[in-house]
Amino acid sequence: MKPSLSLRSHYLLRSLLIAALAAYIMHLNASNSLDYYLAPHMQTLLLLCPVPLLFIAFGMLWHAIAGASGEVCDCEHPLPSGLIKNISVYGLFTVPLLFGLLLPDQALGSDMAAKKGMIYTYPNPDVRRKTEERNAPAVSGMEKHVTNDDQTAAEDIALNERFVPKDIYSVEFAELAKRLYTLPVIRVEPDIFSETVGAMDMYKQHFQGKAITVQGFVFRDGHMNEDTFAVSRFLVMCCTADAVPFGVMVRAANASSFANDAWVQIDGTIQVATVDGKETLQIQAERIQPIEEPSSPYIFTNPDSVAEFDELYSNDIETKEEINQ
Template sequence: MKSSLRIRIHYTLRSLLVAALAAYIMHLNASDSLEYYLAPHMQTLLLLCPVPLLFIAFGMMWHSLAGDSGEVCDCEHPLPAGLVKNVTVYGLFTVPLLFGLLLPDQALGSDMAAKKGMIYTYPNPDVRRKTDDRNTSAFSGTDKRLPGMDQGAEENIALNERFVAKDIYSVEFAELAKRLYTLPVIKVEPDIFSETVGAMDMYKEHFQGKTISVQGFVFRDGHMNEDTFAVSRFLVMCCTADAVPFGVLVRGTNAASFANDTWVQIDGTIQVATLNGKETLQIQAKQIQPVEQPASPYIFTNPDSVAEFDQLYSNDNETKEEIN
């Protein structure tokens, strides 16, 4: 049997910690800072937590303030005994909350990219969390007219011969590459950033000389020339713990004037360069200009990039028709 006072103190501390955790989640959502920590599909799950957590905190506080004031049997769930155990148990909740409240919410940058190692080719297909059903549904837009050209039978045949899927994982990239190839300017959209770069990298020999426009932050390591850097984004699968720095080499006459972590827009032409003995994409920049960091600085895998592409350019065409 233990004194109820000690139990009340512990329940009060626990209720405050749980309530603080719920409040912190709501703060991140209200300040649009969840993007810095979680992928969109994980944010939905996290946002289901504050209400249950507040109910738990209320229950603990009620038990602490209005519970039986007599002796309470605590033999089944003993409280932490000793200073070290108490500090350890409560520190597991307190320290993360303190870091979250005291440190600014900001996106990962070049320092973390240097530690993780910049990737210049599309990551292993396994990271895309694909299923056979998703692969099938991704090509629902195959019969649509490709943007930027009056598509005929001969042109279709030429594109199909040029962009042949190498395996089951590259079928979607082949379809996306056909669409990208028809564009007068390939704008790397954030919604399909990694898939766009992946498709061009897979068929890099066909995209040489094509015009491209892309935004990202500047990453430069000690092995790069002054006129070279990587325009980069962090690819997030679930949370920032698994974030992968993903970039494209850029070469330009004024590249040296842009420091690491500067957000820029690159307009130029696609080339093929050799990096560490492997061919990779490189942009010969015609124009490099600073831009504001986007509200959502990370990129995420898209389970249906072909359909997303069709939707994006369908909206663009509708907007142009309304203007005309």
């Protein structure tokens, strides 16, 4: 016995909605837009969904066209009846899909940063707990890299005395700070943005006067002077719902000529300033140049920022070793 027209229409609509959801996920991946919504480790899980969703959609479509008259399952959840119930149930899927397809993908900006509240020090302790989860060999590897480097013994001792971990959560920052301190110009790389700023903030007094280069969007509020703004990025742990605005104060004579949300590159020197009664990093800008918004505007926590630093600067380290030899 063929299913009724009402039953056909329900399963046909469900099939279309599920297929549309799978297609939307694939569209986000193909257009490199997933970074606007999810952290990389969550993207991997999401990308496992389209194929199963398409199988479900095909099953629903087959049942709508050639299935039996009964319902697909015996879960005792009746199909919605009445116009209001149907609009409510299927609207929960249709409206978000329409918003996703019709509205442009864009990054959070200064308006959202003002609502959430800009953070000028390393974010909440929950982010720092990832250091505790590392095993002992990983920490030993960090120490081995520093002590076996071709620096002189005096330089090694000076670095170890200058950057002493304050607690178990600070081991990674201390090791990263040792590496950052030896750079002629500290480039705040997007892959380890929050960890780099966190390491410098933890040992801010030692980094005063060091040259730095950083990219981000301009944020300012009503309490800032005309010669001041924050160069900012949104730190995402899982998705944009938990995004944290994370910035570094910048002082420059021409600061007022850059509007909120403008993406800039700052070249300058590190200073220490007081914001809301707390000491924080500040960059005395020597040059500010406009840049295009990066394809991945958010920053994410890195499971091993020291290993990532070594990977990013591997060519520089090899060149330095060759020169010393």
